[in-house]
Amino acid sequence: MSELKIKKIGVLTSGGDAPGMNAAIRALVRAGIREGYEMYGVRRGYKGLLEGDIIPLGTRDVSEIIHRGGTILMTARSKEFVDKEGQEKAKEIMKVYELDALVVIGGDGSFRGAYALSKLGIPVIGIPGTIDNDVSCTDYCIGFDTAMNTALEAIDKIRDTASSHERCSVIEVMGREAGYIAMNVGMACGAEVILIPEVKYSLEKDVYRIILEGRNVGKHHYIVIVAEGAGDAPEIAKKIEEFTGIETRTTVLGYVQRGGSPTVKDRIAASMMGIKAIDCIANGKTNRLIVEQGGEIKDIDIKKGMAMKKTIAAETLKENLRLF
Numbered sequence: 001m002s003e004l005k006i007k008k009i010g011v012l013t014s015g016g017d018a019p020g021m022n023a024a025i026r027a028l029v030r031a032g033i034r035e036g037y038e039m040y041g042v043r044r045g046y047k048g049l050l051e052g053d054i055i056p057l058g059t060r061d062v063s064e065i066i067h068r069g070g071t072i073l074m075t076a077r078s079k080e081f082v083d084k085e086g087q088e089k090a091k092e093i094m095k096v097y098e099l100d101a102l103v104v105i106g107g108d109g110s111f112r113g114a115y116a117l118s119k120l121g122i123p124v125i126g127i128p129g130t131i132d133n134d135v136s137c138t139d140y141c142i143g144f145d146t147a148m149n150t151a152l153e154a155i156d157k158i159r160d161t162a163s164s165h166e167r168c169s170v171i172e173v174m175g176r177e178a179g180y181i182a183m184n185v186g187m188a189c190g191a192e193v194i195l196i197p198e199v200k201y202s203l204e205k206d207v208y209r210i211i212l213e214g215r216n217v218g219k220h221h222y223i224v225i226v227a228e229g230a231g232d233a234p235e236i237a238k239k240i241e242e243f244t245g246i247e248t249r250t251t252v253l254g255y256v257q258r259g260g261s262p263t264v265k266d267r268i269a270a271s272m273m274g275i276k277a278i279d280c281i282a283n284g285k286t287n288r289l290i291v292e293q294g295g296e297i298k299d300i301d302i303k304k305g306m307a308m309k310k311t312i313a314a315e316t317l318k319e320n321l322r323l324f
């Protein structure tokens with residue numbers, strides 16, 4: 001057992017839920033208890049923290065959740081916590097509940113919250129969980145693989161009907177300001193066009209012309225993947241139909257992408273990240289972000305992690321799009 005300066009650890013999930021968050025909670029709680037810590041769940045993210053919505057978690061409380069989507073701790077986006085006042089209040093609440101450290105599972109915004117708490121002297125650990133995969137310091141965020149596979153399954157079905165009707169299908173996928181889901185599912189389904197916020201495009205050259213070139217080499221249906229941050233999918237569909245004369249339909253995949261049972265990749269990443277977070281605390285390392293870099297699960301300093309930038313490999317996208 002480790003030297004126990006930190007005795008009680010709180011765990012919360014924040015921002016958009018992501019498949020695999022439950023697997024991370026399970027790993028944290030069980031690894032934490034194994035190390036001799038008392039584990040607590042903070043329900044409804046930072047909002048719940050400010051309301052003192054805190055419950056003890058034992059090993060059996062996290063049974064039967066490794067395969068479940070969503071988060072048993074529930075999640076929220078808290079406006080109050082964005083301000084310094086809210087963050088100070090969160091610190092007070094942690095004192096009242098005698099929580100010595102906080103593990104935050106979430107995306108960019110959630111990490112900003114954790115970083116703010118660390119600056120107020122609260123030991124924190126961040127675990128990246130967002131289907132968008134847009135946390136800069138890590139190659140991988142929990143939930144990304146499941147969301148991509150869910151989207152891909154839906155797109156394959158849309159392809160069947162698009163092909164039967166010889167239509168163009170414009171499909172909007174999630175990702176906020178990032179194109180990771182769009183780029184990957186677009187490549188995986190062999191889309192004619194992939195539009196992501198990171199790459200400027202012209203409708204004439206990068207959309208209409210590609211579709212018409214496809215038609216001229218004998219294609220009968222077309223798939224256009226639009227990241228939600230890259231434009232208005234119904235509007236793009238309307239313009240495609242007007243310009244090309246090809247019947248075009250839009251599908252916005254929406255929240256279906258956030259649900260469902262996590263894939264093997266997400267269950268393993270979540271479990272390993274949860275264990276790594278407890279390892280850090282047990283070894284006296286706090287204010288760390290757990291990341292996947294070069295296929296390895298590592299921990300990095302939160303300040304350094306927050307300053308990192310990552311770019312999308314847009315070149316891969318260009319290569320892929322000429323495959324018809």
Ligand code: F6P
Nearest residue numbers: 016107130131132174175176258
């Ligand atoms: O961050 C995950 C995500 O699903 C984004 O892809 C999307 O833009 C956003 O959350 C939707 O958020 P909300 O649940 O608040 O509608």
